[in-house]
Amino acid sequence: MDFMLNAIEVRVLGSLMEKELATPEYYPLSLNALINACNQKTNRSPVLALDADTVAGALQSLKQQQLVYQSDASRVPKYWQAFAKQKNLISREAALLSLLLLRGPQTAGELRNRSETLCSFENIEEVFHSLENLSTTGLVVQLPRQPGQKEQRFAQLLAGELDMTEQANARQEPVMMARAAASDRITELEKTVATLQEEMAALKQAFAIFKKEFE
Numbered sequence: 001m002d003f004m005l006n007a008i009e010v011r012v013l014g015s016l017m018e019k020e021l022a023t024p025e026y027y028p029l030s031l032n033a034l035i036n037a038c039n040q041k042t043n044r045s046p047v048l049a050l051d052a053d054t055v056a057g058a059l060q061s062l063k064q065q066q067l068v069y070q071s072d073a074s075r076v077p078k079y080w081q082a083f084a085k086q087k088n089l090i091s092r093e094a095a096l097l098s099l100l101l102l103r104g105p106q107t108a109g110e111l112r113n114r115s116e117t118l119c120s121f122e123n124i125e126e127v128f129h130s131l132e133n134l135s136t137t138g139l140v141v142q143l144p145r146q147p148g149q150k151e152q153r154f155a156q157l158l159a160g161e162l163d164m165t166e167q168a169n170a171r172q173e174p175v176m177m178a179r180a181a182a183s184d185r186i187t188e189l190e191k192t193v194a195t196l197q198e199e200m201a202a203l204k205q206a207f208a209i210f211k212k213e214f215e
Contacts, residue, residue, distance in 0.1 A: 001158070013083060014098050028079055092119050093130050095119040100155060115127075
């Protein structure tokens with residue numbers, strides 16, 4: 001690989017590749033449209049909140065590397081990616097690579113399910129064939145099977161080789177976050193119950209006083 005992208009550049013390039021396939025009628029993208037694509041809460045991992053300056057900086061870097069181009073034909077500048085064409089990727093390969101750029105390492109089955117809006121694969125063998133082509137060109141790598149995993153995952157290499165320790169931590173983080181969230185909900189529920197109990201006791205006391213006045 002004659003270049004290495006950072007995390008923001010990966011998100012910007014992946015978003016452009018995805019939108020070219022998913023919504024060609026709205027492609028190329030304006031800066032605002034690209035920001036929205038980068039910050040989507042669906043089909044993104046992790047979910048980001050990039051601002052205009054950050055996305056514009058990534059675009060400038062990608063333009064310097066001739067991976068993205070800008071059109072000033074309309075009042076609003078539009079951006080499109082040239083990476084897929086430079087690497088002679090067919091739509092299926094571009095779709096799989098965009099998913100790996102946007103969502104991180106995934107199994108072939110996950111990629112097939114998530115690629116439905118971008119392209120179609122008749123069977124899982126076609127997915128493996130496309131992934132093999134991407135691996136041959138050095139864009140994708142098949143990761144070693146990790147403990148507790150039934151299938152091996154694939155990862156993009158545009159950001160360099162993966163740190164497997166970081167990947168293990170990344171898989172544990174959602175579980176830890178879920179446990180923390182559950183703990184927070186329980187704490188909030190306990191506070192709510194305590195408040196309701198106090199209010200109920202106050203109402204009982206007020207009612208007892210009111211009843212005594214009319215006896």
